[in-house]
Amino acid sequence: MATYAFRLNGRGVSADSWDPAQPLLYVLRNQFNLHGAKFGCGLGQCGACTVMMDGRAVRSCQTRVDRVVGRAVTTIEGLGTPAAPDRVQASFVAEEAAQCGYCTSGMIMTAAAFLAQTPKPTADQIRQSLAGNLCRCGTHTRILRAVSRAARA
Amino acid sequence: MIINRRDLLKAGGAVIVSFAFHSELGRSVKAFALQTSPEKPVDLSEVDSFLAFFEDGTVTVYTSKVDVGTGVRTAIAQMAGEELGIPPQKIAVVAGNTAMCPDQGGTGGSTGLTRGGVEIRQAAATARQAIIAMAAAKLAVPAANLTIVDGEVRPVSGGAGVTVASLIGDNRLEIKTDPKAPLRVPAQYTFVGKPLPRRDVAWKCTGTNSYVHDLTVPGMLHARVVRPPAIGAKLVSVDESSIRAIPDVRIVRIGSFLSVVSEDEWAAVRAAAELKATWTESQTLPGSDGLDRWTRAATPEREQTVVTRGDAAAAVSGAATKLSATYFWPYQSHASLGPCCAVADIKGDGGTVWSSSQGPHGLRNNLSRVFGLNPARVVVAYLDGSGSYGTNGGDHAAADAVLISKTIGQPVRVQWSRQDETGWDPKGPQQLIDIHGGVDASGRIVGWDTHMWLPAQGQGGRALLAADEAGIAQEHGQGAGAITQNGDPPYAVDNVRVLVHWVKEVPLQLSNLRAPGKIANVFAVESFTDELAAAARTDPIAFRLDRLSDPRAIEVITKTATAFGWQRRPSPNPSAREGALLTGRGIAYMRYKQAENYIAIAMQVEVDPATGRIGVRRVHCSHDCGLVVNPDSLKNQIEGCIVQTLSRALHEEVTFDRSRVTSVDWASYPILRFPEAPPIEVLLVDRPDQPLLGAGEAATAPVAAALANAVFDATGVRLRSVPFTAERVKAALAGKSSVTEGARAL
Numbered sequence: 001m002a003t004y005a006f007r008l009n010g011r012g013v014s015a016d017s018w019d020p021a022q023p024l025l026y027v028l029r030n031q032f033n034l035h036g037a038k039f040g041c042g043l044g045q046c047g048a049c050t051v052m053m054d055g056r057a058v059r060s061c062q063t064r065v066d067r068v069v070g071r072a073v074t075t076i077e078g079l080g081t082p083a084a085p086d087r088v089q090a091s092f093v094a095e096e097a098a099q100c101g102y103c104t105s106g107m108i109m110t111a112a113a114f115l116a117q118t119p120k121p122t123a124d125q126i127r128q129s130l131a132g133n134l135c136r137c138g139t140h141t142r143i144l145r146a147v148s149r150a151a152r153a
Numbered sequence: 154m155i156i157n158r159r160d161l162l163k164a165g166g167a168v169i170v171s172f173a174f175h176s177e178l179g180r181s182v183k184a185f186a187l188q189t190s191p192e193k194p195v196d197l198s199e200v201d202s203f204l205a206f207f208e209d210g211t212v213t214v215y216t217s218k219v220d221v222g223t224g225v226r227t228a229i230a231q232m233a234g235e236e237l238g239i240p241p242q243k244i245a246v247v248a249g250n251t252a253m254c255p256d257q258g259g260t261g262g263s264t265g266l267t268r269g270g271v272e273i274r275q276a277a278a279t280a281r282q283a284i285i286a287m288a289a290a291k292l293a294v295p296a297a298n299l300t301i302v303d304g305e306v307r308p309v310s311g312g313a314g315v316t317v318a319s320l321i322g323d324n325r326l327e328i329k330t331d332p333k334a335p336l337r338v339p340a341q342y343t344f345v346g347k348p349l350p351r352r353d354v355a356w357k358c359t360g361t362n363s364y365v366h367d368l369t370v371p372g373m374l375h376a377r378v379v380r381p382p383a384i385g386a387k388l389v390s391v392d393e394s395s396i397r398a399i400p401d402v403r404i405v406r407i408g409s410f411l412s413v414v415s416e417d418e419w420a421a422v423r424a425a426a427e428l429k430a431t432w433t434e435s436q437t438l439p440g441s442d443g444l445d446r447w448t449r450a451a452t453p454e455r456e457q458t459v460v461t462r463g464d465a466a467a468a469v470s471g472a473a474t475k476l477s478a479t480y481f482w483p484y485q486s487h488a489s490l491g492p493c494c495a496v497a498d499i500k501g502d503g504g505t506v507w508s509s510s511q512g513p514h515g516l517r518n519n520l521s522r523v524f525g526l527n528p529a530r531v532v533v534a535y536l537d538g539s540g541s542y543g544t545n546g547g548d549h550a551a552a553d554a555v556l557i558s559k560t561i562g563q564p565v566r567v568q569w570s571r572q573d574e575t576g577w578d579p580k581g582p583q584q585l586i587d588i589h590g591g592v593d594a595s596g597r598i599v600g601w602d603t604h605m606w607l608p609a610q611g612q613g614g615r616a617l618l619a620a621d622e623a624g625i626a627q628e629h630g631q632g633a634g635a636i637t638q639n640g641d642p643p644y645a646v647d648n649v650r651v652l653v654h655w656v657k658e659v660p661l662q663l664s665n666l667r668a669p670g671k672i673a674n675v676f677a678v679e680s681f682t683d684e685l686a687a688a689a690r691t692d693p694i695a696f697r698l699d700r701l702s703d704p705r706a707i708e709v710i711t712k713t714a715t716a717f718g719w720q721r722r723p724s725p726n727p728s729a730r731e732g733a734l735l736t737g738r739g740i741a742y743m744r745y746k747q748a749e750n751y752i753a754i755a756m757q758v759e760v761d762p763a764t765g766r767i768g769v770r771r772v773h774c775s776h777d778c779g780l781v782v783n784p785d786s787l788k789n790q791i792e793g794c795i796v797q798t799l800s801r802a803l804h805e806e807v808t809f810d811r812s813r814v815t816s817v818d819w820a821s822y823p824i825l826r827f828p829e830a831p832p833i834e835v836l837l838v839d840r841p842d843q844p845l846l847g848a849g850e851a852a853t854a855p856v857a858a859a860l861a862n863a864v865f866d867a868t869g870v871r872l873r874s875v876p877f878t879a880e881r882v883k884a885a886l887a888g889k890s891s892v893t894e895g896a897r898a899l
Binding site: 017093103139 | 221222223224350351353354355356357358359360361362364366367400417418419420422423488489490491492537538539540542568570571785786789790792793794795796797800818819820824825826827828830831832833
C-alpha cells in the first residue's frame, strides 16, 4: 500500500492506495469523507466529479491518485459552508440554481475555476465554459444566471 | 395516555446514520434512529402519523412523498406551517421512511402536494383546532377569539398568549384527523403562495446534502454487479483468476446473478470491470431501427377505446377536408445523472434498505415478496438521490443490495455504473400515433380519430433484475403509468375517438418517465392541430382560441402570446430567412390529463439548413396549476420540464440491437448541453381560490409540439418523429423524410 501526499482544501494530507491508478474521486469520498464530488459516469463525460487541482478544474474520476502528489486539491467543501459560502456558492443559492443537486458541486467547481481565469466573462463564454457539465434536471437557465451573478459579485 | 417522543427516538433501533435535516433548526439532531419505532403511528387517520411537535417549538412532518429535487419538502412545510401558524423554517420534513411515515402512496403523477401536501394540511388543520382548544382552556378565552401566529396562540384582539411548544411540549396529540377541520382562508395566507428558499439548495451548493450515495453504515462492504452482456443471457462460467491481482475481492454468484464485493470501493469497481465471465447468447429484441414499423406490425394483445364521442371514423370519412398524420416517440431513458445507489443491511427475514426510490412503501413490499422477507421487519428509508423523473434503476439497485446483503450477512452498498444506469433502467415506452381529422366547409373540426400503438401494460410488480438473474420466481408486471391520456384534442370537435392498440410484445422493461404517455400524445395532438391550422391558412393561436371556451385555457394562451409578442399569421413563416438561417415560432397548448394544469408554451427557433441543427432562441410558458404554494420552486420545476423535454425532443433515443441496449453513456445517449439552453420566461397564473394541482411534470407535455410547430413555421417541413437530430432534420429538409408518414389530404 503506497502513500500519496498532497494538499487538500488547504492542509497537507496523505492518502493510501493499493493502486496508483485509483481515481482521486474514490480517495476523496472514502478516505477523506468529502462527498461533494459525485460519481456520475467514471468516463469524464459529465463533470459531476469536478474538483480543482492547482486552480484548474479537473475530473476527479479521471485523475489518478499518483498524479495528485504534491498538488493542491480544492473540493466544493473547501470553498465555503452553508453559513459562509464563497461567492459562487452564494450566487447558486441566491438563484436557487439546483434541483436534485447531483451535478451542482461539479458546476460550482467548474464555474469557480473558470471565473478565476476569466473574471469578466460574456454570456456566451459562460455557456461554453459549462458545455462539458451535464445537468439532467434542466436547471440550466438558473445555473447560467448564477455564474453571471458570481462574475458581478 | 401521553408518550414522550424524544425517549422513543432515543430508544429507536440498532442503526444510526448521520442525517442532516434538523441541523438548521438550531437543534442538532444529527443522529436519527431509522429502525422501527412501533409506538410512532403511521396510520393515515392519526394526526400524530403526520406531525410531531417538540418543546423547542419545532415541528417534524412525516410523509411518504419524497423530494427528488422538486422542492416538495419545502412546499409541504409551507402548507403545514400555514395551518399551524408556525413558520415553515421551524418545520422539518421526514420523507419516505417506511417505519416512520404514513403511506400516502408513491411519489408519482405529480401527487406530492395534491395528495401528500393536502393530507398533511388537513392533519395540521386538525392539530390547529386541538391546539386552540387547549389554549382556550388555559387562557380562559373563547376558541373563536384565538389565532396562532409565529408559534403562539394569541387572542385576536391582543393580550397575553401561550406558545404551542408550552402547550404540547414533546407530547403527542392522540387525535384522529378531522376531515371537516376548517382550513385557513387563502386570502389570509402568510406562507403559502410566497417564495421560500429551499433549505436543501444551500446544502447542495456546499457539498453537505446527504445523498444515499454518501451513506456509510458500520461494517458496510462495497459491491458492484456484473450484468449480463445480453438481456436474458445466462451465466456459464466465471474466471476467478481474472481478478486475482485485485486485493480482497469476493465474488458473489447466485445463478446468473454475478457480483463482486470488497471493503474498498475502487477494488470492487475494478473487479467488476475486469472479471471475465462466459455467458450464453441471447437475441430477444427486435432492434431499434424501424421500431415504428415494428410497433405497427406487432401482434396486438387487445384494442381499447379510451375516448369516444359520436362517430369519429364516419365523421372523418364524410368530411370536406381530411388530413392524416403519423407521429412516433422512441424509448427514452431516465438517464439520471448519478447512477443508482442503495445500501442494504439484511439480517434474517428483515433489515433496513436505504434507497432514493420514489416509492419506498411499494419497494418494501416488492422486496419482501421477492426475497422472502417479512415486510413488518423491513424498513425502506429514503435518502436523496440523483433526480429520477419516474422509476429509474433505483429499485433494481436496492434489490441488488438486498440480495447480496442477505447472501453474505453484511451491510452492502451497491452503486451502478453509468453504462448500467443508461442501459438497464426501465424505460419510457415507444409510442406510435396516427391521427385522422376531418374539417367541414366552414372550418369546423367534425371528426378526430386517434389510433395509438402502445406496449401492453401487465399487472403485477415490476420484475427485479437481480431476482430474474438469480432465478428467484417473481411477478413480471409492466407498468409505464397512464400513457393513453391527452390523446384527444382539447378543442371543440363534434366526433372524437381515441383507440389504443395494445402491443403484446414489450422489448424493454417499462416504467413511468416524466409525463408518461402524455409527452408523445400531446406532441401528436398539438402537432396535428397545427397541421389543421396550416391547412386552413389560419394563425395557429387564432385557430386554437376559436375552438376553446374554458377561460383558464384562453388565459394561458393569451398570456403566452402576449409575452412572446405573437403576430397573427398562418405558418409557415413567409419571411423565415435570416442570413443562412431559417427562423420561426410555434405554440402548443394543453390541459394536463384533460383535467389538471392549463399550460401554453411558445418558442422561437432557428434552423440551419446546411447542418440540420435546431437552435431554440427563447421560450415563454404560461402555467395555471390552481393554488400556487411556492412560486419560485414551481418556476424551477417548469423550467426543468421545458429544458429536459427539449433534450428529449432534440437528442434522446434509446437504441438497441437484437441483444442489448446500445445507448449506454453520454456519448451514445446524448442530452442537451449548456450552449443549447434557451432563455425561458415562466408566467404563473395563481388561483388561490382553486385546488392546487401537481406541477412536477405537466409542463413537459406541450414542449415537443411547440418545437415541431416552430420548426414547421421556419422551414415548412413537419417533423413527426422524435428526436429531431440534426441528421434527421437535414434529411427532412432535403425531402428525404422520414420514418413517419406525412400529412396528406385523403
